[in-house]
Amino acid sequence: MKKRNVGFVFFALILAIIFTIVFGACSEQGEGGDEYGVLVDGKRYKIGDEGQAGGIVFYVHDDPEGFEVIGYGQAHYLEAAREDLSGTYKWGTEGIDIAYTRTELGYGRINTDIIQDYTDDTPAANAFLTLEINGKTDWFLASSEELYLLFENKNLVPGMTESYWSSTQAVQTTDALMINFSGSSSRLGKDSDLLVRPIRAF
DSSP states (O other): HHHHHHHHHHHHHHHHHHHHHHHTTTTOOOOOOOOOOBBBTTBOOTTTTTTTTEEEEEESSSTTEEEETTTTTTEEEEEOOSSSOOOOEEEEOOOOOTTTOOTTTTOOOHHHHHHHHHOOHHHHHHTTSSOOOOOOOBBBOOOHHHHHHHHHHHGGSTTTTSSEEEEEEEETTEEEEEEESSOEEEEEEETTTTTTOOOEOO
């Protein structure tokens, strides 16, 4: 009987090791959690780590396949710049309808492209046309869902205050979506002045 018990324990231990190896690359979302995501350029990251471009990682995708950055391929992490862009910005001019911006994860970068291509009169998005931080030029204005994910971990990101623009249009010609310091999303007139925090995916 003792031999059978030892064999069972050994089998359970082997299964536990296999489980750890196979699923260890996956990470759970959590505020400042200790779970790491998959390898990117030889390194794993967790929420609160310094990202590739010197920002703060605020989102780790829980699927090792990553998430799609629409138009740009797969990514596993989102990082936020350590500072807001200087000053405040209008989203655009009321009366301009910029169709096809989306709310979901993975759409912030293409939203920013769409806004920039539509008109020059969109200061919040156009601020990214020439933006370079720590050698990276792929920063963008977060979609509303990406911005919400940032606010879930705002205590880990320096200087998060007030209210911020997303790249998501809310009402065709009048409003866009913003998120305030409490994490609440609401519509606001496009000609309102708000802060902008750059993010990027990698």
